[in-house]
Structures are given as structure tokens and as C-alpha cells.
Amino acid sequence: MDKEQLKNEIGRLRREKHAVIMAHYYQEDDIQEIADVIGDSLALAQQAAKTDADIIVLCGVHFMGETAKIICPSKKVLIPDITAGCSLADSCEAAALKSFIEENPGHTVISYVNTSAAVKALTDIVVTSTNAVKIVNSLPQDEKIIFGPDRNLGNYINSLTGRNMLLWNGACSVHEQFSLQRIMQIRQDNPGAKLIAHPECKKEISGMADFVGSTAALISFVERDSATSFIVATESGVLFEMQRRCPTKQFIPAPPEDESCSRNVCKDMRLNTLEKLYACLRDETPEITVNPEIASKAIIPINRMLELSK
Ligand code: 13P
Ligand code: SF4
Numbered sequence: 001m002d003k004e005q006l007k008n009e010i011g012r013l014r015r016e017k018h019a020v021i022m023a024h025y026y027q028e029d030d031i032q033e034i035a036d037v038i039g040d041s042l043a044l045a046q047q048a049a050k051t052d053a054d055i056i057v058l059c060g061v062h063f064m065g066e067t068a069k070i071i072c073p074s075k076k077v078l079i080p081d082i083t084a085g086c087s088l089a090d091s092c093e094a095a096a097l098k099s100f101i102e103e104n105p106g107h108t109v110i111s112y113v114n115t116s117a118a119v120k121a122l123t124d125i126v127v128t129s130t131n132a133v134k135i136v137n138s139l140p141q142d143e144k145i146i147f148g149p150d151r152n153l154g155n156y157i158n159s160l161t162g163r164n165m166l167l168w169n170g171a172c173s174v175h176e177q178f179s180l181q182r183i184m185q186i187r188q189d190n191p192g193a194k195l196i197a198h199p200e201c202k203k204e205i206s207g208m209a210d211f212v213g214s215t216a217a218l219i220s221f222v223e224r225d226s227a228t229s230f231i232v233a234t235e236s237g238v239l240f241e242m243q244r245r246c247p248t249k250q251f252i253p254a255p256p257e258d259e260s261c262s263r264n265v266c267k268d269m270r271l272n273t274l275e276k277l278y279a280c281l282r283d284e285t286p287e288i289t290v291n292p293e294i295a296s297k298a299i300i301p302i303n304r305m306l307e308l309s310k
């Protein structure tokens with residue numbers, strides 16, 4: 001089947017099966033184009049909580065599918081490629097986090113949504129990069145907090161809130177790859193272009209950015225800002241929605257250290273393809289499952305996040 005036929009077939013199956021296709025901004029353009037919902041991690045969780053569809057096809061990485069399944073235990077949650085993982089989620093094993101919590105008693109545990117269900121089950125409040133500062137600020141100033149797994153996001157939140165959260169030493173291998181030197185060169189070659197960065201980037205990048213925010217926050221920034229050119233330091237899939245909303249503005253993907261690449265891509269996010277999306281809707285597999293005991297614990301900090309994000 002060619003691309004158009006695939007898109008038509010996906011549309012037909014989606015209607016017949018009463019399915020909703022949700023996609024993260026890092027998905028390939030073709031998937032974002034046909035998705036019913038495109039969003040950041042928070043929006044995908046919020047939409048999962050709202051949908052009346054029978055099947056959710058989550059075009060993103062495994063933890064996003066798990067989060068949707070925990071929110072909607074009675075729905076079928078599919079993911080085009082079940083092996084789509086996340087280096088950041090992998091940097092925090094539940095058993096190791098459990099020991100860390102035991103070594104540091106008396107702390108509230110805040111986990112970034114980029115974690116396994118088992119880690120969420122050990123957590124008091126889940127956050128995303130959209131709501132993390134707001135949620136941390138909602139806690140008493142003297143509350144002792146463990147934050148994980150992203151040390152860059154943790155440091156960023158500490159700097160904005162004046163907290164001293166105890167940080168897990170994890171990171172996203174994609175966001176850590178941006179080259180400061182190459183970004184500075186692009187800035188020099190494009191005077192007037194604003195640098196915008198995701199808080200998962202290293203401090204050397206986010207510290208010199210004109211704006212730092214989640215994917216959704218970056219998209220709304222470029223829409224409302226008067227600049228006409230932006231250097232974008234996050235996974236380059238986000239450029240699709242930026243260009244769609246602002247067709248006359250210029251978006252330059254911030255490059256990684258690897259000189260042979262001009263843009264930074266999350267290999268896991270890109271494991272999902274139109275072909276796999278079609279096959280997954282047709283065969284209703286691969287399906288995300290979560291151990292019910294873990295899910296019953298993990299839903300508590302997810303619901304706290306959804307409540308605190310209203
Ligand atoms: P957001 O879209 O929530 O900003 O998250 C970025 C990310 O890395 C998701 O894996
Ligand atoms: Fe995980 Fe990083 Fe990929 Fe996001 S970009 S899914 S944090 S590996």
C-alpha cells in the first residue's frame with residue numbers, strides 16, 4: 001500500500017473500531033498528520049482520561065502507553081511498536097529508586113512522567129515538564145522532596161522554585177546530545193533567531209536559551225512571540241506542529257554533537273511508522289498491559305497530577 005492508501009485504511013479502521021489515535025509531538029510527520037489528538041505528555045494523559053473511544057492507539061513511547069492504560073484500565077491501549085522505550089525512563093529502575101527512598105526517609109517523591117509504572121507506584125506525585133514548576137510550588141516551601149529521574153529538569157525546577165530537591169541522576173540521551181558549539185555557530189549565522197529549549201537539555205544549553213519549556217510550551221511560545229526565526233533544542237519532530245501553526249516563521253533544529261546529523265531525533269519515538277500503526281489497528285496488537293497491583297498504586301500519583309493541573 002502507498003502512503004495515501006495506508007492513511008485511508010487507518011481512517012476506516014479507526015471509525016469501524018471506535019478507536020482514537022493519539023500522537024506525541026515527536027512522532028514522524030505522517031503520524032501527526034492523521035492523529036485525532038497530538039500533544040505533549042500531559043495532554044496525552046488528559047485526553048486519555050476524557051476519551052469515550054473503545055481503543056486508544058498511543059503513538060509515542062512505552063511509558064505513555066502505560067500511563068494511558070493506568071488511567072483507562074478497561075480500554076484496550078495499543079502502541080504501534082511495543083519496543084519503543086525511553087532512555088530517561090530506563091535510567092531509573094524501580095528497585096534502585098526504592099532503596100534511594102529508604103536511604104532518604106521523610107521525603108515526598110515526585111517523578112517525571114517519563115518513568116515505568118513500577119516507578120510511578122513508588123511515587124507521591126507524577127509531573128510532566130508542563131506542570132512540574134506549578135506542582136512543586138504548590139507544596140510547602142520546607143517540604144523535603146526527592147525528584148527523579150531527570151537531573152536536568154530537576155536542576156531547572158530547583159533554580160526556578162528556590163528548592164533543594166534531592167535529584168535522581170538520570171537523563172535523556174537525546175536531549176543531552178545537543179552541541180553547544182554548533183548551536184552557537186547557528187546563532188551567529190542567524191542573528192535575530194531565538195534559542196528555545198526543552199528543560200531536559202543540559203544547563204549549558206537551557207541556561208542560554210531565550211525560552212525554556214515543554215514541547216507544548218515551546219509551540220505556544222513560537223506562536224505568540226514576535227521573532228520570526230527560532231533555533232529549537234528538542235526532538236525535531238516538534239517542528240512539524242510549529243511550522244503548521246506558523247507557516248511564515250523559520251524553525252532551525254538544534255543539531256547534536258554528531259557532525260553527520262543536522263537534527264536530533266529520538267530513535268525510540270521514530271520506531272512507530274504508518275505501516276505499524278495500520279497493522280496495530282488491524283490486528284489490535286501490540287497491546288499495553290500493566291500489572292493490576294502496580295496500576296492500582298500508580299494511578300494515585302497520576303490522579304494527583306491531573307487534579308493539580310486543572
Ligand atoms: P513533553 O512533550 O511532555 O514536553 O515531553 C518531552 C519528552 O521527552 C517526552 O518523552
Ligand atoms: Fe525518552 Fe528522551 Fe525519547 Fe523523550 S526524547 S522519549 S525523554 S528518550
